Amino acid sequence: MTLTERLASPWLTVRVQIALGVFFVVAALPKVVDPPGFAHMIYNYRIVPGAFVNLMALVMPWFELLTGIALILGIWTRTSAALIGALLGVFIVAITFNLARGNAIDCGCFDVTAAGKSVAERLQDMRWVVIRDLGMIVMVAQILWATGRTRPATA
Amino acid sequence: MRFKRHIGEAATLVAAAALSALVANALARSERKLPLVGTYPNALKVPEMKAEDPPAPAPVPTPALSPSDTRAQAPSEVSSKVNAGGAAAPKPLAGKAGAPAAAKLPLEESPLSRFPPHPDKPFVEISGDDAAWLVARGILVVDARRKKDYEQGHVAGARNISPWEGDADAKITALVNEGRDGAIPVVIYCSGGDCEDSHMLATRIYGGGFNNLLVYRDGWPDWVKRGGKSATGPEPAP
Numbered sequence: 353m354t355l356t357e358r359l360a361s362p363w364l365t366v367r368v369q370i371a372l373g374v375f376f377v378v379a380a381l382p383k384v385v386d387p388p389g390f391a392h393m394i395y396n397y398r399i400v401p402g403a404f405v406n407l408m409a410l411v412m413p414w415f416e417l418l419t420g421i422a423l424i425l426g427i428w429t430r431t432s433a434a435l436i437g438a439l440l441g442v443f444i445v446a447i448t449f450n451l452a453r454g455n456a457i458d459c460g461c462f463d464v465t466a467a468g469k470s471v472a473e474r475l476q477d478m479r480w481v482v483i484r485d486l487g488m489i490v491m492v493a494q495i496l497w498a499t500g501r502t503r504p505a506t507a
Numbered sequence: 508m509r510f511k512r513h514i515g516e517a518a519t520l521v522a523a524a525a526l527s528a529l530v531a532n533a534l535a536r537s538e539r540k541l542p543l544v545g546t547y548p549n550a551l552k553v554p555e556m557k558a559e560d561p562p563a564p565a566p567v568p569t570p571a572l573s574p575s576d577t578r579a580q581a582p583s584e585v586s587s588k589v590n591a592g593g594a595a596a597p598k599p600l601a602g603k604a605g606a607p608a609a610a611k612l613p614l615e616e617s618p619l620s621r622f623p624p625h626p627d628k629p630f631v632e633i634s635g636d637d638a639a640w641l642v643a644r645g646i647l648v649v650d651a652r653r654k655k656d657y658e659q660g661h662v663a664g665a666r667n668i669s670p671w672e673g674d675a676d677a678k679i680t681a682l683v684n685e686g687r688d689g690a691i692p693v694v695i696y697c698s699g700g701d702c703e704d705s706h707m708l709a710t711r712i713y714g715g716g717f718n719n720l721l722v723y724r725d726g727w728p729d730w731v732k733r734g735g736k737s738a739t740g741p742e743p744a745p
Contacts, residue, residue, distance in 0.1 A: 402547035
C-alpha cells in the first residue's frame with residue numbers, strides 16, 4: 353500500500369472525521385449552554401457589528417454542534433467537512449487580524465468565561481489557536497480529498 | 508447536480524442551526540437568554556491594551572462576611588479620577604486621620620455634594636476608596652457581572668444587572684420606573700481590570716435619566732481585597 357493509499361484509506365478517514373466532529377461538538381456545548389457568555393467573547397473580537405453579535409452567538413454554536421454530529425455520524429460528510437473548513441477559515445482570519453492589531457482576547461473556542469490571563473499570555477494563546485486551527489484545516493482537507501477519491505464517478 | 512446537492516445540505520444545516528438556536532433561546536432562563544439584536548455601540552472599537560495592567564481577573568468567589576466581621580472602609584484618600592472629558596475632582600474627604608487640611612472641611616459631606624451630577628457624560632470612574640465611602644452612605648450599587656458571579660459574592664445590598672443577560676432591559680426599565688432622583692450617585696462595578704461591563708451598563712442606564720453614574724474602576728476583586736461588606740446568593744425580590 354502506497355503512502356497516498358494509506359492517507360486516503362477509509363480506516364484513517366473515519367477516524368479523522370470522528371476526531372474533528374468530536375472537537376466541534378465539545379467546543380459547541382459550552383456556547384450552546386451559555387449564549388450571553390459567548391456573545392461577550394464575540395464582542396471582544398471587535399469585528400462583528402453590535403447588532404449582529406447576539407444572533408451570531410445564538411446560531412454559531414448550534415451550527416458547530418450539528419456539523420460536528422453530522423461528521424461523527426458520517427451524514428453529509430463532504431458538506432459538513434467543507435462547512436467546518438469554512439468556519440475554521442473564519443476563525444483563523446479573525447484571530448490573526450486581532451493578533452496583528454494587538455487586541456489580546458480569549459478565543460472563546462472551548463470556553464466562554466474569561467481565563468484571567470495577562471495580555472502577553474492571551475496573545476501567545478492566540479498564536480497557538482491559529483496553529484491548532486490550521487491543523488484542523490489539514491484534517492478537513494484529508495476528509496475532502498479521501499472521500500473525493502473514493503466517491504463513485506456516477507454519483 | 509452534485510454541487511446543488513451540497514448547497515441543499517449546507518442550507519439545511521444552517522436552517523436547522525438557526526431554528527434550534529431560536530427555540531433554545533425562547534426556552535432559556537433569563538440569564539441565558541439573548542435579545543436577537545444586540546446593542547453594543549463599541550463593538551468595533553478596539554480597547555487600548557496596557558501590557559502592564561493586570562488582566563480582568565476571573566470571578567473570585569468569597570464567603571459572605573458577617574456584618575460584625577466587616578465594614579465598608581472609610582476612604583483613606585481622595586483618588587477618584589474622571590473619564591475623558593474631566594469632571595470636577597471631588598473634594599478631599601473630611602475627618603480622615605492625618606489628612607492635610609482636613610480640619611478646614613465640613614465633618615460630613617453628602618454624596619451629592621462630593622459627587623455632583625455630570626449630565627454631559629454617561630459615567631465617571633471612581634476609586635475603591637470613593638466606592639467604599641458611597642456604599643457606607645447607602646447609595647444604590649449595581650453589580651454588572653453575570654448572575655452566577657453575583658450569586659457567588661457581591662457588594663452587600665447591590666443589585667444585579669448584567670448587560671449580557673436577556674433580562675437587562677427589563678431590569679433597567681424597572682430601575683428607571685422607580686422614580687429615583689437621577690442626580691443621586693449610583694455606583695456600578697464589574698470585575699475590574701479590562702472589564703467594561705460596568706461602563707456598558709452605565710451607558711445604557713444613562714439614557715434613562717440617570718446623570719450621576721459612577722463606575723467603580725477596580726470592581727469586585729478590589730472590594731474583596733479591601734474587605735468590604737459583601738453578601739452571597741440571589742438578588743432579593745423587590
